[in-house]
Amino acid sequence: MKTRRRPYSEQRPTDLGGGVWSVPVPIPGNPLGYTLVYAIESPGGPVLVDAGWNHPDAWLALRDGLDSAGIGVREVRGVVVTHFHPDHAGLAGQVREESGAWIAMHEADAALVRLMNELQDREHRSFQADMLRRAGADASEVEEVTAQRPRPPAPPDRELHDGDLVDLPGRELRVVWTPGHTPGHVCLHLRDADRLFTGDHVLPGITPHVGVYPYDRDDVDPLGDFMASLEKVAELGELETLPAHEWTFPGSADRAMEIHAHHEEKLLALASLLAREHEPLTIWEVAGRMTWNRPWAELSPTMRGMAAGEAAAHLRALEVRGVVRRTAGPDRVRFALRP
Structure with a gap:
């Protein structure tokens, strides 16, 4: 089944067939509008793919959406x-908390979640401010970007690795580790139905954010x-593609290579x-x-911070390829084309 992106107000829980439901969960104040949470039925109870933003409205949408699919939140086996x-x-x-379900994520993201929960707000702001200043942001931009911090997610109970089978009795849901958007991003291949849950890795109409954090790290290559x-x-x-945003679509391989070509073009332009x-x-x-979807002058400081992370990822990829070089100064890192 293929669906198209519509405003959240027009979204409804949808039976995708084969024991899979999609439940739109709103993201307050975000232009993406909503996350598509998927419920996969099994003889041992349903497993959710993602859960949505931590907000009372989002919780009601998830709970009521699952109810409309005949799934009570307390029945959920795992996330x-x-x-x-x-x-x-x-x-x-x-x-x-509601169901006793387990939470699973890739070990690389699990490590980040533990770190986020250990960092105090003051330490987190200091880390961000220092990173922004080294990148060249001015004082007012540093102040606005560091003003807010989302609540860290709950640490997982289980850590996943590439090729693992998810605990989903009677079905075969295999982990495909796809780092880039985050170090531990995973897609999930439902092999008994030729479906791929792609999270933010492969989206039908937009490309996911890929950044370097801190911006001046030289020991990672997230875009690569x-x-x-x-x-x-x-x-x-x-495979039939079930992403976390926009709409479901056929043709995961074609879309993946379209996104690949997009970034090759962006590297050439840079x-x-x-x-x-x-x-x-x-x-x-x-x-x-x-070039961004809006002129730089019209981007908020927060969006500029994300754009800087993406610029850093592209610079780092070119550095790994030997196309650019970095110069480390006392308080700034600068980049230039290799002669």
């Missing part, structure tokens, strides 16, 4: 979180990981941008010269 972001992991803890993960998904063949510059640029300056 598989595709990645730790709050619009996916936020309500997993409340589901666990993301593009390799897209190839990995394409190798699974064309290399051309740097070739026109006479001096090395800070990450913030690079982000300000790149």
Whole structure:
């Protein structure tokens, strides 16, 4: 079944057939509008793929949506979180409190969740502020970006690894580790139905955010990981795709390679941008010269922070390929095209 993106007000829980339901859960104040939470039925009880944002309205939508599918929240066996972001992991803890369900996520994201829960708000703000200043953000932008912090998600009970089978009696739901959007992002291959739950890895109309945090790390390559993960998904063949946002669609492999090509084009454009510059640029300056869905001047400080993370990921990928070099100063990192 294929559905199209509609405003949240027009969304309804949907029986996708084969013992799978989609439940739209709102994301208050976010242009994405909602997360599609999936419920997979099994003889041992239903398992959710993601849970939605931690907000009272979102909780009511999840609870009532499951009810309309004939699934009580207290029946839920477990929640598989595709990645730790709050619009996916936020309500997993409340589901666990209601039902005793387990929460599972990849070990790499589980480690980040533990760290987030250990950090005090003051430590988190200090970390963010230092990262933004080193990237070239001004004081007012640093202040606004660090003003708010989403509540950390609940730590998982179980850690997943590439190739694991999820605890879903009578069905075969296999973990496909797809790092990039987060270090521990996973897709889930429901092999008994030729379906792929893609979280934020493969979306039908937009591309997920891929950033480096802190911006100036030189020991990771999330964009390179993301593009390799897209190839990995394409190798699974064309599967019915059930993403966490927008709409379900056929053809996971084709869409994965479209996204791959998009980032190759973006890397070429960034290399051309740097070739026109006479001096090395800070990450913030690079982000300000790149093309986004709105002009840089119209982006909020928070969106500029995300854009800087994505610029950093593309710079790092070019650095790994030997196309650009970095210069570390006392308080800034700058990038230039290699001669």
